[in-house]
Amino acid sequence: MKHIFSLVLTVLICLNFSAQGNRFTYEYQFRIDSTKTDSLKKEFMNLDIFPNKSYFYGQAQYASDSAMNHSIIQQRKSTPNSISYSSTTDEWNISYLIEKSYPGFKTTWFTNIEQTNMIVEETPVFKWNILPETQKIENYNCQKATTNFGGRIWEAWFSKDLPFPDGPYKFNGLPGLIVKLEDKTKSHQFLLKGNKKLKTEDHSWDYILGLQKEADHEFKGVKVSPAQYKKQYMSYKNDPAKDVKLDLADLRTTMTVTTESGAKLTSNAEVIKYMEESMGKKYKTNNNQLELNLHKK
Template identity: 35%
Template sequence: MKKLTLLFLAIAFQLSFAQTNRFIYQVTMKPDANDKASEFTEKAYLDISPTKSMFYGEKRMLRDSLISRNIKTGNWDRSQFEDLRSKIDFLVIKDLGTQKTSIQQRIARDNFEYEEDRKMVWKILPETTKIGEYKVQKAETEFAGRTWIAYFAQELPYQDGPYKFSGLPGLIVKVEDADGDYSFDLQETKKIAQMAEFQTFGSTVKLKRTDFKKQLAKYEKDPIATIQSQSQGQGFGGGRGRGNGGGGGGNRTQDPQRQKETEKRMKDEIAKNNNPIEKE
């Protein structure tokens, strides 16, 4: 009887460990360096399974779900997407076995994926405090042109965290940059049946991080030219799908006045996004 009890407990432990855990963060951002009073907040999810983790915006998940439903029904209403525009329009996927981190992001009509090639080196400090129900310890790192201060909880045995942050002996409960422009704060935890799945809506081009930055800079300099190039099959993916926050595209002829208004809106949005999370 005792052996059966121990076996049951062992199986229950393994099943519990095999579950996917979802950690819900509130992300606070000040993307416009010229208007620090303008602050945006969004919810983001960090799903952790035994083999990998994935970080993504809640609005990204809701938007992809809506797109999939509209494809099936053929009922497209663009007004449904107005509240789903996101500043967390990317996926961060960490392979917990190889310790490799890859980022998937769409630029206009093309999907891109690159592997993070910079190692995050932490300095663990003796300072401890309490955040919510967790006792946490302080750590610091220099990454992508910013100084980051993190607080991790050893009672949450995951060497992981939001965005690209990982490598501490416990889940990162809070992390913020020294300038106060970006912060990630754990709000809720739950167990889920399986990790979220996303459709790419076209092929994905894998490239180096430095080359991805060049493509992004090219788009930010002239978004309309980038979209037109991709629409004519001159982009990397040559795919046909929905655009990201940068807008659509396609071979449809647009009214000149409307196209001019769209171009102005896109350039205004890019101009206000002059304080990115990664400065380098």
């Protein structure tokens, strides 16, 4: 493995001589419910690579956040006490952002569990088994590698034609960019579909986070370890309506919920029962997360 490590260092040294960014676009297919074959979703993800770090995020969320933050900032300037916006969350499934810092690959995962924004910090170590098998994928000469991560067995195909020791999601550490990646069950699959050099107008997530800070005056998030994230997730899984219960514990708080059928629920008991049932169903069907070890006992 020593030769791989030296290759990674060489690549990173070369990258630092260039301030040019590179955007790699992946098609991500994933199955939300492991018990249903028709629960397959598809989304396009960007991996923006810069000399000192990379960002991995959903294209649709990026466009939505850009428009929304611009709108909020402009409204604050014209009507400071009256702000409205429309959400396009139905257009995207992936709401997280992953930042990897070079050369140590410290990973910062910006995500949320219900109403709590979370900043999960870690430095995952990938033990890759590089195999002699090669094939051409999306016109790139690729080589096979395998690893265990997140409670899954993964198969990756990386290309030395793309001299970046990075890849989709948190994956990194191979002597070339990961072109194709899938777990053994084939319920999570990434495939590189395009790339381009980034120009000044192709803003990175630094830009989005800056807009968010300006719009909200500060970035709100709780810094946690992966173990603390899992504890919080399991807490919500066991009591999915706990935020609603906490809100309604204040006697001054009232809540009206409109159900999918159009019915309006106003009593606290009705609201809590409905949220327990609907949120419980969400946690039951959303059972096939990429990192199984963070979302199951």
